[in-house]
Amino acid sequence: MIKKFNDLNLNDSFLFAAFFENPDNCKMMLEILMEQEISDLSVKSEHNLLVSSDVKCIRLDIYATDELHVNYNIEAQNQKRNDLVKRSRFYQGEMDVASLKPGEGYNKLEKSYVIFICTFDPFEKGLFKYTFEETCKENGMPLGDETAKIFFNTKGTNKENVSEELIEFFQYFENTTDEYVEKTNNHKIQELHKRVKAIKMSREWEAGYMKYEEIIRNTLLEGWNEGKNQGLIEGKIEGKIEGLFMVLERFGELPDNLVKKINETDDIDTLNCWFRQAIEAKSITDFTQNIS
Structure with a gap:
């Protein structure tokens, strides 16, 4: 038995991807994560969640660009695996290739963030947020290549270094329920929940979820056997x-x-x-x- 569609939390891959397909939803969540204003976004169509009879591959990371030409690749991670850091490197390279047109100089490469929202501590240091940027090993001088890799940890302990809103969002991320929202006074969380409920009420999204689970199950079984x-x-x-x-x-x-x-x-x-x-x-x- 698979998890019921209405029981999905935002950390569940399908609901995460479905929610982020809407640019306004993506913008709202990024503003909470980055703790700053984000300009209007477009979500890249080639990375959209596609669930149809001829789907061969499903990608659940989100690729978005704002009006200031800042690129974001966002993914939810629920299981600690040893390839997460190298995966961030791969996503960074993908964004660079996508942002540079044939014949353009390297100075045209756009600012970019690779973001993972983890329901575990990826580096076991207790931080809610780990931000990595390129620096000189000898003197700490920033390289200035305008790239960053951010790993969020919903289980962090350094509450004094992040906003209360971010902590509440992490709690909601794993407990996307009416019961949790009733206990919070945060208007952004309440608005997020309204939008999540709209997705859960959609027959189209529910059918897509069933198809998604079927594809995942068949792919895993085929891979397991072969x-x-x-x-x-x-x-x-x-x-x-x-x-x-x-x-x-x-x-x-x-x-x-x-x-x-x-x-x-x-x-x-x-x-x-x-x-x-x-x-x-x-x-x-x-x-x-x-x-x-």
């Missing part, structure tokens, strides 16, 4: 474990004891069984009970 999905190699323990984590990502951050149990498993048949159970699980609790 050993070709995202570099998984049939018979390799590491590949099987990675595939299992990919399926479980939809439940958000996994308990440490479960991560440990999966990582320590070296039996192919056991991992195959767990994979099928993960596909059918209604929740992480359901999955954990089934593999006990």
